[in-house]
Amino acid sequence: MAEETKSLNFIEHIIEDDLKTGFPKENLRFRFPPEPNGYLHIGHASSICLNFGLGEKYNAPVNLRFDDTNPAKEEQEYVDAIKRDVAWLGYEWDEERYASDYFQQLYDWAVELIKQRKAYVDSQPSEAIAEQKGTPTKPGTDSPYRNRSVEENLELFQQMKDGKFDSGAHVLRAKIDMASSNMLMRDPIMYRILHKAHHRTNTDWCIYPMYDWTHGESDYIEQVSHSFCTLEFAMHRELYNWFLEQVIDSKKVQPKQREFARRNLSHTVVSKRKLLRLVEEGVVNGWDDPRMPTISGLRRRGYTPDSIKNFAHTIGIAKRDNLIDVSLLEFHVREDLNKKAPRIMGVLNPLKVVITNYPEDTEEYVEAENNPEEEVPTFREVPFSRELYIEQEDFREEANRKFFRLKLGGEVRLKNAYIIKAEKAIKDDEGNVIEVHCTYDPLSKSGSGTPESQRKVKGTLHWVSIKHAKEVEVREYDRLFTVPEPDRQEGKDFLEFLNPDSLNVIKGYVEPSVADAKIGDHFQFQRIGYFNIDKDSTPEKMVFNKTVGLRDSWAKIDK
RNA sequence: UGGCCUAUGGUGUAAUUGGUAACACAGCUGAUUUUGGUUCAGUCGUUCAAGGUUCGAGUCCUUGUAGGCCAACCA
Numbered sequence: 042m043a044e045e046t047k048s049l050n051f052i053e054h055i056i057e058d059d060l061k062t063g064f065p066k067e068n069l070r071f072r073f074p075p076e077p078n079g080y081l082h083i084g085h086a087s088s089i090c091l092n093f094g095l096g097e098k099y100n101a102p103v104n105l106r107f108d109d110t111n112p113a114k115e116e117q118e119y120v121d122a123i124k125r126d127v128a129w130l131g132y133e134w135d136e137e138r139y140a141s142d143y144f145q146q147l148y149d150w151a152v153e154l155i156k157q158r159k160a161y162v163d164s165q166p167s168e169a170i171a172e173q174k175g176t177p178t179k180p181g182t183d184s185p186y187r188n189r190s191v192e193e194n195l196e197l198f199q200q201m202k203d204g205k206f207d208s209g210a211h212v213l214r215a216k217i218d219m220a221s222s223n224m225l226m227r228d229p230i231m232y233r234i235l236h237k238a239h240h241r242t243n244t245d246w247c248i249y250p251m252y253d254w255t256h257g258e259s260d261y262i263e264q265v266s267h268s269f270c271t272l273e274f275a276m277h278r279e280l281y282n283w284f285l286e287q288v289i290d291s292k293k294v295q296p297k298q299r300e301f302a303r304r305n306l307s308h309t310v311v312s313k314r315k316l317l318r319l320v321e322e323g324v325v326n327g328w329d330d331p332r333m334p335t336i337s338g339l340r341r342r343g344y345t346p347d348s349i350k351n352f353a354h355t356i357g358i359a360k361r362d363n364l365i366d367v368s369l370l371e372f373h374v375r376e377d378l379n380k381k382a383p384r385i386m387g388v389l390n391p392l393k394v395v396i397t398n399y400p401e402d403t404e405e406y407v408e409a410e411n412n413p414e415e416e417v418p419t420f421r422e423v424p425f426s427r428e429l430y431i432e433q434e435d436f437r438e439e440a441n442r443k444f445f446r447l448k449l450g451g452e453v454r455l456k457n458a459y460i461i462k463a464e465k466a467i468k469d470d471e472g473n474v475i476e477v478h479c480t481y482d483p484l485s486k487s488g489s490g491t492p493e494s495q496r497k498v499k500g501t502l503h504w505v506s507i508k509h510a511k512e513v514e515v516r517e518y519d520r521l522f523t524v525p526e527p528d529r530q531e532g533k534d535f536l537e538f539l540n541p542d543s544l545n546v547i548k549g550y551v552e553p554s555v556a557d558a559k560i561g562d563h564f565q566f567q568r569i570g571y572f573n574i575d576k577d578s579t580p581e582k583m584v585f586n587k588t589v590g591l592r593d594s595w596a597k598i599d600k
Numbered sequence: 601u602g603g604c605c606u607a608u609g610g611u612g613u614a615a616u617u618g619g620u621a622a623c624a625c626a627g628c629u630g631a632u633u634u635u636g637g638u639u640c641a642g643u644c645g646u647u648c649a650a651g652g653u654u655c656g657a658g659u660c661c662u663u664g665u666a667g668g669c670c671a672a673c674c675a
Contacts, residue, residue: 048614048623076675111674167673176671178602212673222603224671233673252675276604276670302606302668313675355624357613361606362668369612369625379638386635414638445636454634487634494634501634568635595636 050358052091055299056099056267064266068294069101072265073127073134074256076108077119077240079313080328080335081126083349083370087304090353091269093132102135104263109141110255112239120240122328126336130346136263140255141241143262147250148202150258150288151213151231155194159287160231161187162197163214170212173219174227180220181227187216201234204247208234215254217283225280229253257281258288260296268296271303272360304356305364308520309334310528310535324539325521331575331586332521332543342518343563343573343588345381348374364525371589378563378571378588383411386423386456386503387551387566387585389515391430393476393507396461398483399427404508408488409457412565423552424509425458430550431504436477438466443598445500447477453500456567460485460498503567510550513583516575517545549585563588 049057060066071092075081081089096103105127109115127134154160163170163186175181189197201211213232221227231254236247260268268281281298289295305311310319311334319325319333328335331342339349352373356365386409406422435446435453447453452462459481467476484493521543527535555564563573570590578584 048616050613074675078675108675114674170673171671174671176602179671180602181671209673224603227671230673235673249673251673256675270675272605273669274675279604300605304612307611355612359606359613363612366611366626372625375637384635384637410634413633413635443636456634458634498634500636503635565635565637568637570637591635591637593636598636 051360052095052267052269052299052301052358053098055297056095059266059297066099066101068264068266069095069099070104070264070266070294071095071101072104072106072138072260072263072268074106074108074259074268074270075123076111076114077116077123078111078114079119079317080122080333080337082311082313082316082336083306083334083339083352084304084311086130086336086349087353087356087358088269088271089127089130089132090350091301091358093127093130093134094354095267096135101266103132104136104138104265105134106138106259106263107140108252108256108259109139109239109241110249110252112235112237112249115240117240122337126340129340130336130349138259138263139241140250140259141239143255143259144242144246144250146262147255147258148248151250151254152195152198154215154231154287155198155213156191157287158191158216160194160213160215161189162194162201162211163187163228163230164197164211167209170230174224175219177222177224183219184214184228187228198232201232201248202246204236206234208236208247210234213248215284217280223276223279225253225276226283229280253277253280254284257285257296257298260298261285261288261293264294265296266294268298270298270300272300274298275300300360301358302360302363305362305526306334306370307364307366307525308522308527309367310522312528315528315535318536319521322536324536331516332518341575341586343378343571343586344370344374345377345563348377351377366525367520374589375571375592378565380414382563382565382571384409384413384565384567385552385555386505387513387515387549387564387569387572388430388432388503388505388510389547389549389566389569390433391550392433392436392474394429394431394461394504395476395478396427396429396459396481397464397478398480401427403427404506407457407486421554423457423554424506425455426506426508428507429455429504430507430510431455431477431502433474435500435502436463436466436474438474445595446502447479447500452498453502454485454487454498455481455504456501457487458504459483459487460493460496503569505550505552507550509553511553511556511583513549513551513555513585515547515549515572515585515587517547517587519543519545551583551585555583558583565591 073092173182212230214228232248329337404426411419440448461479461481465478466474522538527538571588572585575584
């Protein structure tokens with residue numbers, strides 16, 4: 042896509058400004074730095090598109106770096122899932138890195154800081170350290186261990202590393218300023234003791250570096266020029282810079298951290314912690330449940346990489362709080378699938394139609410266009426016979442002129458086939474219509490070129506031949522939560538706002554042409570919506586996920 | 601009682617850096633249509649407030665107001 046606009050977001054302005062003031066373009070380098078403690082969600086997709094998008098725009102490398110400094114929460118499963126998701130979106134990282142690759146370097150630098158009297162071992166319990174930290178409005182107080190000798194600090198730090206102490210017995214702290222108005226500068230912890238195996242370094246280490254000490258230095262080691270993170274890290278920038286200044290070689294690039302607002306999506310939660318709760322409490326069926334706003338959930342639901350990337354591009358990047366309506370996401374998936382998804386006919390709420398003047402033992406094939414959006418049209422054959430299913434909503438015994446569908450005495454076009462007329466409604470004991478008897482006009486066959494076939498009738502219905510239809514499972518989804526911001530409801534837990542009807546499993550009937558479709562394949566069920574084949578499908582029972590419904594202006598009128 | 605950040609239609613994001621406030625979604629009209637889809641045309645609606653600087657302010661200054669973030673050995 043050509044650069045259709047010269048309008049830039051504030052991140053691009055920053056880069057352009059740096060370039061203008063002499064920063065060499067070839068030194069541009071970015072990174073996407075997930076912590077492998079959960080699956081990526083739509084918010085991460087924005088960040089991925091930002092960083093990898095910049096990489097493409099400036100032809101700069103982008104690393105995938107796992108921020109794996111806390112073995113208590115991180116797992117290989119998440120590493121694998123994250124790589125899968127980024128690759129699925131269509132991005133290629135320059136190098137796959139891990140913060141844990143830098144544990145030794147980080148340790149060596151920490152020793153240097155101790156020697157320079159800029160770091161010390163604190164031997165107090167966490168409560169005492171928290172106590173001395175002060176509050177945003179009250180300055181903190183010095184730790185009694187703040188002025189230990191360099192020798193003692195070195196000795197203790199070595200012993201920490203050697204596993205001589207229990208978890209939590211000591212920490213290494215940077216010596217900065219206990220009275221800073223920025224709480225993060227009040228002697229932040231650099232290392233804690235954690236006797237826990239790490240998914241990569243196993244038991245090599247029992248001291249693990251904290252985020253602040255690790256992240257900037259990792260950026261520096263990788264020579265990342267611009268390090269973008271979310272707004273809640275804005276206060277960390279001062280610390281980020283302080284740590285970098287302790288080790289920086291002036292001949293090298295000093296990474297620049299800048300912050301943007303995380304993207305919030307309506308009617309869901311966009312937080313790994315909360316998504317983890319949904320998974321752990323069994324509210325959904327795993328991280329890739331199609332109701333989840335995770336990348337893997339969206340993929341399973343039927344979203345395409347392009348739809349997600351276009352969405353990310355449209356919502357842009359800025360610093361103010363936001364709540365993006367899911368309808369924008371839905372717009373983008375419809376836009377993409379409209380072009381790509383072959384059309385088929387499927388009936389989800391069947392009503393039997395008998396064409397009384399159609400011969401009993403006959404069947405025929407009608408030609409159906411696969412996708413009217415195709416440049417070169419292609420077609421398939423769809424079986425037609427005397428007994429069909431249409432949707433229950435497509436028939437009414439009586440209706441006003443605005444109802445374009447089938448009513449007694451009225452005519453309607455069966456898509457790709459004949460014009461039929463409803464003659465009689467058959468009802469059960471309770472008065473429910475269970476069958477409609479119709480007659481058809483044999484000369485009205487679609488594409489036959491007869492004058493009858495060219496008659497205009499207002500309504501066109503989709504249908505399936507009962508004899509030939511394939512019975513399938515269809516999973517319809519609705520938003521997971523009933524309110525736009527479930528996690529911002531005064532004093533209430535977000536789980537109180539779960540939508541009890543977020544999943545609806547029904548039986549459907551589809552035309553036989555889908556029989557050899559593969560898992561993940563997308564379709565438009567004409568007049569209904571977009572669907573894809575779920576991984577739970579078996580040769581005996583196909584399972585379709587409803588990705589999103591078609592726009593439905595009739596639904597509004599009918600109300 | 602502190603510090604940092606942010607305020608532009610219903611939503612999201614722009615505005616050539618002080619020069620006609622625009623794009624997309626949503627909404628509403630209408631046209632086309634063998635999908636009440638798509639497409640096309642049109643329409644509604646915007647600079648947090650009050651002062652100030654200026655020929656001219658969304659943009660600069662002042663003061664407010666509102667919202668978000670900051671006191672894990674989490675990231």
